[in-house]
Amino acid sequence: DVKVTQSSRYLVKRTGEKVFLECVQDMDHENMFWYRQDPGLGLRLIYFSYDVKMKEKGDIPEGYSVSREKKERFSLILESASTNQTSMYLCAIRRDISNGYTFGSGTRLTVV
Amino acid sequence: AQSVAQPEDQVNVAEGNPLTVKCTYSVSGNPYLFWYVQYPNRGLQFLLKYITGDNLVKGSYGFEAEFNKSQTSFHLKKPSALVSDSALYFCAVRPHSSNTGKLIFGQGTTLQVKP
Numbered sequence: 637d638v639k640v641t642q643s644s645r646y647l648v649k650r651t652g653e654k655v656f657l658e659c660v661q662d663m664d665h666e667n668m669f670w671y672r673q674d675p676g677l678g679l680r681l682i683y684f685s686y687d688v689k690m691k692e693k694g695d696i697p698e699g700y701s702v703s704r705e706k707k708e709r710f711s712l713i714l715e716s717a718s719t720n721q722t723s724m725y726l727c728a729i730r731r732d733i734s735n736g737y738t739f740g741s742g743t744r745l746t747v748v
Numbered sequence: 749a750q751s752v753a754q755p756e757d758q759v760n761v762a763e764g765n766p767l768t769v770k771c772t773y774s775v776s777g778n779p780y781l782f783w784y785v786q787y788p789n790r791g792l793q794f795l796l797k798y799i800t801g802d803n804l805v806k807g808s809y810g811f812e813a814e815f816n817k818s819q820t821s822f823h824l825k826k827p828s829a830l831v832s833d834s835a836l837y838f839c840a841v842r843p844h845s846s847n848t849g850k851l852i853f854g855q856g857t858t859l860q861v862k863p
Contacts, residue, residue: 736851741790
């Protein structure tokens with residue numbers, strides 16, 4: 637079964653820092669997604685990618701960018717971290733057209 | 749706008765009793781429907797899905813869900829709850845027209861099963 641790995645479980649960063657969140661899959665799936673999860677708001681899509689160097693904005697892209705230079709790796713970048721970006725970040729891949737997602741374990745980011 | 753609603757922030761049930769976690773959706777066409785579970789500080793795990801066919805679908809850990817097209821609902825059920833079922837549950841919808849596979853998630857329902 638496919639494995640989705642997020643490099644950090646917990647991160648603490650300072651306001652204004654540039655932050656990189658990494659997500660790696662161990663298979664060859666094209667579609668990868670970044671969500672943030674906040675209590676009472678569910679999961680909100682930040683960005684997604686459907687192939688190498690291809691990306692599309694989700695519902696809340698402001699303050700974020702992404703990079704997909706290789707098929708297996710999808711990075712989320714916080715250009716200048718702010719306290720309102722403190723959240724749980726979840727990476728996911730879509731396995732095939734009738735299946736849902738496989739998620740990584742999540743990165744809990746705190747910006748101080 | 750397309751959306752998913754989970755009307756209850758929290759559901760409390762006693763161990764051994766049946767449980768229901770509600771989900772309704774507003775999506776054009778025939779959507780794909782999913783339930784996920786999240787344990788503390790973990791990612792989401794797939795429970796079950798409805799694509800087509802029988803309205804009652806069975807999934808992991810004894811859970812099942814019933815698709816009701818007329819009521820645009822996809823409620824999650826289990827005949828006998830376990831304390832270990834306590835977790836956060838998300839309903840998700842993929843519009844059939846979506847070629848990128850984007851899922852729309854509900855806000856989540858915390859299930860608390862008491863011994």
